[in-house]
Amino acid sequence: EVQLVQSGAEVKKPGESLKISCKGSGYTFGYYWLGWVRQIPGKGLEWMGIIFPADSDTRYSPSFQGQVTMSVDKSTATAYLQWSSLKASDTAIYYCVRQVTYEGSPPRPAFDVWGQGTVVTASS
Amino acid sequence: EIVLTQSPGTLSLSPGERATLSCRASQSISSSHLVWYQQRPGQAPRLLIYGASSRAIGTPARFSGSGSGTDFTLTISRLEPEDFAVYYCQQHGSSRRTFGQGTKVEI
DSSP, X not given: OOEEEEOOXXXXXXXXXXXXXXXXXXXOGGGSEEEEEXXXXXXXXXXXXXXXXXXXXXXXXXXXTTTOEEEEEGGXXXXXXXXXXXXXXXXXXXXXXXXXXXXXXXXXXXXXXXXXXEEEEEOO | OOOEEEEOSEEEOOTTOOEEEEEEEEEEXXXXXXXXXXXXXXXXXXXXXXXXXEEOTTOOTTEEEEEEEEEEEEEESSXXXXXXXXXXXXXXXXXXXXXXXXXXXXX
């Protein structure tokens, strides 16, 4: 079974650093782009960026460029999302997602597998 | 940035009724790049439709997608109790993969 399993909930103070993880299993980790999606409580979905595990090619949404860092460890099939200095406005659920590309002309991409989400609370 | 606007914000229907959800893009996108997701309360979203009209594995046949250019539609032919959820469209056509703001289908 293809799965993305994320690390547990975090409670931090504004200004603290944080790194959350997403471990892939059931598929060849390096072959698929992995993305991150933010959901502020009660709100919609925001695409943060995407990383290709084989070479760590990373694309950030302009809204999140410079605010977070995405990385991967191919040896453990794990992706990471980190903050150097959290803000209260970073309080949200963070989902990791696998991007698949279905065959077609042109190809048809989609986020076919979602992690269970990591709740991040930044509060003083 | 391609902005996706979903309407209505909330759809109040009963089981057995037909639901029609709209997603309008601020500029034309390839239908290959339009995707629909369902999010039930307390759960992660799940893929329903890709390429505007292709059902993902596990998506019941009562769900169908259509559209092209800037106007896309998700139709649920007969609502089942488990279909009451929030639905998001998303585009993969630009480097910034934006989501619509969601349509809540409620009883």
